[in-house]
Structure formats: C-alpha cells, structure tokens
Amino acid sequence: MAGVAGKVAIVTGGAGGIGAAVVGTLAARGAAVVVADMVGDAADAVAADIVKNGGRAIPVEVDVADEASVVAMIAAAVDAFGRLDIVHNNAAAMGDDVLGRDGDLTTMAVEVWDTTMAVDLRGPMLACKHAIPIMVEQGGGSIVNTASVAAHAGDMQFMAYGAAKAGLVNLTKAIATRYGKANVRCNAIAPGMILTPTAQQRLSADVIDMVMRHHLTTRVGTPQDIAEAVAFLSSDEAGYITGHVLFVDGGVTAHLPHVADMYESV
Numbered sequence: 275m276a277g278v279a280g281k282v283a284i285v286t287g288g289a290g291g292i293g294a295a296v297v298g299t300l301a302a303r304g305a306a307v308v309v310a311d312m313v314g315d316a317a318d319a320v321a322a323d324i325v326k327n328g329g330r331a332i333p334v335e336v337d338v339a340d341e342a343s344v345v346a347m348i349a350a351a352v353d354a355f356g357r358l359d360i361v362h363n364n365a366a367a368m369g370d371d372v373l374g375r376d377g378d379l380t381t382m383a384v385e386v387w388d389t390t391m392a393v394d395l396r397g398p399m400l401a402c403k404h405a406i407p408i409m410v411e412q413g414g415g416s417i418v419n420t421a422s423v424a425a426h427a428g429d430m431q432f433m434a435y436g437a438a439k440a441g442l443v444n445l446t447k448a449i450a451t452r453y454g455k456a457n458v459r460c461n462a463i464a465p466g467m468i469l470t471p472t473a474q475q476r477l478s479a480d481v482i483d484m485v486m487r488h489h490l491t492t493r494v495g496t497p498q499d500i501a502e503a504v505a506f507l508s509s510d511e512a513g514y515i516t517g518h519v520l521f522v523d524g525g526v527t528a529h530l531p532h533v534a535d536m537y538e539s540v
C-alpha cells in the first residue's frame with residue numbers, strides 16, 4: 275500500500291499546533307492514529323473530529339516524560355489497532371513555564387533544564403524504548419523525531435531546548451544504526467519557524483517579519499509543512515532514508531545571517 279494507508283501511528287503532542295496537523299494528515303491518508311497528549315480534553319476533541327470525518331483515531335492522555343504513562347500509551351495503540359508502524363515524537367515543553375524561562379544559562383532555574391530534558395529528550399527515548407520491540411517483532415516500523423534548527427546552532431537563549439534537541443538528533447542516528455537491520459527506520463525533522471496558533475498569539479507581526487527576513491522562502495512555515503514531511507518519512511516510499519535529519523526550515527540554516535545583513539541581500 276502506498277503512503278501511510280493501513281499503518282498505525284502514534285503522534286505525541288498530537289493535540290497541539292504541529293501535532294494536530296500531523297494527526298489530521300496521517301488519518302486523511304488512511305492511517306489509524308493515536309492522538310497522544312498531556313491535555314486529555316484536547317486529544318479527545320482532535321480524535322473525535324477525525325472519527326467524525328470517517329477516519330480512525332483514539333485519544334490517549336499521556337505524559338511522555340513518565341515511563342508508566344508511555345507504556346500505557348503504546349499498549350493503547352496496540353490494543354485498539356493491533357500493531358504499531360509509526361511513532362512521531364512531537365511533544366515538547368513549549369509553554370511559558372519551561373521554554374519561556376529557558377534564557378540566560380547563568381540564571382536559569384535547574385528545574386527548567388530538568389523539565390526540558392525530561393519532556394523533550396527522555397520523552398522520545400521512552401517512546402522509542404517501548405515501541406521498538408513491537409516494531410522489531412512485527413517486522414519493521416518508522417520513527418520520526420521532531421528536533422529543531424536549535425539543535426544545530428547556539429543561540430542567545432533556549433540553551434536547554436537546543437541541548438535537548440541536539441541529543442535527540444544523536445539518539446535518532448543511534449536508533450537508526452542499531453535497529454536498521456530489523457527494518458526499523460529512524461529520522462528527525464528540524465523545523466524552522468512554524469506559525470502554529472500558539473506562535474501566532476505569542477509573537478508580534480514585527481517579530482515574525484524579523485525572523486522571516488532570515489528565512490529564504492517567501493512565506494512562513496505552517497504545521498502542514500511539517501505534516502507533509504512526517505507523512506513522507508513514515509511511508510514506505512522513504513524506505514531507503516534512515517538516520518537523516520530533514521530540515522523543514524525555509525532555508526534559515528542554509529546561510530550565515532550576518533553576511534546576509536551586511537549585504538542586505540535577504
């Protein structure tokens with residue numbers, strides 16, 4: 275079967291901005307989807323919407339940082355749909371209470387560092403830990419981890435976030451290496467600015483314009499841009515792609531912003 279039709283997928287953070295777009299896209303293309311999110315009501319609503327539109331979905335309330343909760347999430351997927359083909363590790367601690375306090379390292383609360391590592395890095399690790407044996411047993415599967423452009427360059431803030439996402443890139447390659455011969459592929463996506471509903475609320479038009487000056491495209495990224503990449507990497511058509519980091523970033527990492535500023539060419 276082409277694409278993701280007939281496959282079973284878990285999307286963590288599936289009720290959020292990017293996750294909801296991934297869930298909707300996978301379901302519309304024939305996958306059965308587990309909408310896994312810390313906000314149970316929101317997961318319920320997203321899953322109900324898919325079912326209303328003729329798709330297959332169940333909601334699962336999960337805290338990806340908690341091993342027992344992740345074990346229950348994986349079990350719910352297998353109980354509902356009989357197998358597990360795709361895991362998209364999308365959830366991250368993006369709120370004001372964590373990412374919003376991830377600034378100057380010298381004054382950062384250690385709990386901000388710890389929560390970032392627990393959700394953004396331990397979370398994907400736990401999902402992989404408990405999904406891979408099922409994938410190996412059934413003959414294969416595909417994992418897509420959401421990293422970030424922040425994994426690949428230092429910045430003035432988001433130091434915990436960048437470190438966690440950089441760890442996730444390495445974990446992606448290690449999993450691809452160790453389980454490739456068991457037909458488990460593992461790739462990462464590095465999004466640039468993606469205008470989710472939350473980002474739209476949080477960022478002023480001036481800030482978005484300033485950030486977009488350093489992206490090379492004529493428009494800002496959308497959750498659907500990420501959904502298309504996840505759907506492709508999860509599909510059999512991407513069967514020869516593993517251990518890869520796909521930048522879906524409007525070209526922001528393709529150049530040196532200060533040189534562009536010097537010559538005003540971007």
Ligand SMILES: NC(=O)c1ccc[n+]([C@@H]2O[C@H](COP(=O)([O-])OP(=O)(O)OC[C@H]3O[C@@H](n4cnc5c(N)ncnc54)[C@H](O)[C@@H]3O)[C@@H](O)[C@H]2O)c1
Pocket residue numbers: 286287288289290291292293310311312313336337338339363364365366367368369393420421422423464465466467468469470472473
């Ligand atoms: N939006 C961007 O510009 C951007 C850029 C680069 C990378 N990313 C990455 O994309 C992913 C999604 O980001 P987003 O912008 O859609 O964020 P978002 O905050 O809109 O959505 C995140 C979702 O994850 C859920 N979540 C948070 N902690 C959780 C936990 N412990 N267990 C289960 N679910 C949890 C939230 O409830 C929410 O539904 C993240 O991994 C983020 O790092 C986003």
